[in-house]
Amino acid sequence: MELNDLYRDVILDHNRHPRNFGALDPADASVEGFNPMCGDRLTVRLKMSGDCIADIRFEGQGCAISTASASLMTEAVKGQSRAAALALFDRVHQLLTDDAASSDELGKLAALSGVREFPARVKCASLCWHTLVSALKAPEAGLPDAVSTE
């Protein structure tokens, strides 16, 4: 295990300067994610244009891994279709948990691959993604407003 592999420059940069951070008003979906084990808490808000994520912002409090993952996620899915965002969730989930997972064409998200060597931190990186999925499914699932990684 190498700390440099976990705290790569991309991660440190997005932790220091999170992109798309703050409120989004009005939003079409707003879901709070909570990791009760560590107290990390973040809200993901979406603005949809038809089937497309027109805008996405997040805010909350979390560790560097959780903040950077959320920041990278918002950059990656903005402008994407719902189906493309859900497919990306599957890719990232594999990247975080499967040693054999490929990071081809994941761009900056590939920086999250170091997390899988630190099992205690996988939930930090995946919290925002579970929250996003919940927000994307919100209209058909009757608008849940909270998701938990425990």
Place this chain on the structure above:
Amino acid sequence: MNNTALKNAGPRFDVASVRRDFPILARSIHGKPLVYFDNGASAQRPLAVIDAVDDYERHHHSNIHRGVHALSQEATERYETARDRVVGFLNARSRQEIIFVRGTTEAINLVAQSYARPLLVPGDEILITHLEHHANIVPWQLVCEQTGATLVVAPMDAQGEVHAEAVEALMNERTKLFACAHVSNALGTVLPIGRLIGAAKARGITTLIDGAQAVPHMPVDVQALGCDFYAFSGHKLFGPTGIGVLYGRESVLDRMPPWQGGGDMILAVTFGKTTYNSLPYKFEAGTPNISGAIGLGAGIEYLAGLDLAGAHAHEQALLEVATEALGEIDGLSIVGTARDKASLVSFVVAGVHAHDLGTILDEEGIAIRTGHHCAMPVMDFFKVPATARASFAFYNTFEEIDHLSAAIRRAKAIFA
């Protein structure tokens, strides 16, 4: 006294010798010598405990209070000897007052359900303090839901101290039970429980003390304290997990109905009527954690053989040195600065989240606790999502605190 003077203070508690009693302290983590600063979550076991459990499992195991055969008698004798050791450890009046449970959490739930629930009516109050562990909050919330009683919370101040006057001001004729920590797990604060128990007794209020974080650090005398209940866990006292103790005043325990029904807690059962067993067995339904109790007894015996005054002085010196060393790190704030503290330091570092700090320290072989410490109201009070907590035992060294300081500085450099 400054850092250097403390480190050189004599006569010295023989840490090197004590460390040899704890085999796990010789371990490496990620290629570095283990620095174990998570004693508040669970302390390590000395060989005396490991060997006592091993000896029981290899040579004496059977069910207790059951058979006439030799093994059952040997197991029973060892289990009950452990109870006698707890009697001495807490200075209880008798073995009837010592109930073996799974841990502090179960002890408090037992009192909540067996003492408070049958007694409380709407309008009654249960008084706790702001710095309690969830295990001394949630069982009372459950009882309040069940009975219509109200949970009242006494305040703490910005140092994490609980002032006796503030607690006493909330004690009134509606207060039926006062429950508080002896030592705060999140902050280290030692509460003025002698005075608080006295104030409660003067008003006829029953008292429960959560001693989970106190017993590893200071002698406890339940008769001198005068509390009605005192709870602690074995694994924080260098014993096994899954075993703990509820001390209860015999006259109070006598009036309480059993909590769980089953074997061992009965004298006679017919389908029409069951006669309960006498204390303490009335509260020990089912086959208990026999090896755990034996391990706990061995842990107490081990502690009795130590220079406890020296151990306490060493722990307080560790606390002072750590407070000074961490206080010198820019951007580090200590959370919980009570005048009277047990040997732990809870802190936050600006720009470094506690979980990132925990991971970076782990790479250096240093085990600390990060998170909310099962005390979310304390985190809310100090407006932090989580803290890092270094909690010390008598086997920790000043050199280990130097490692901690250096590793925190390295973590800061990563996030600078």
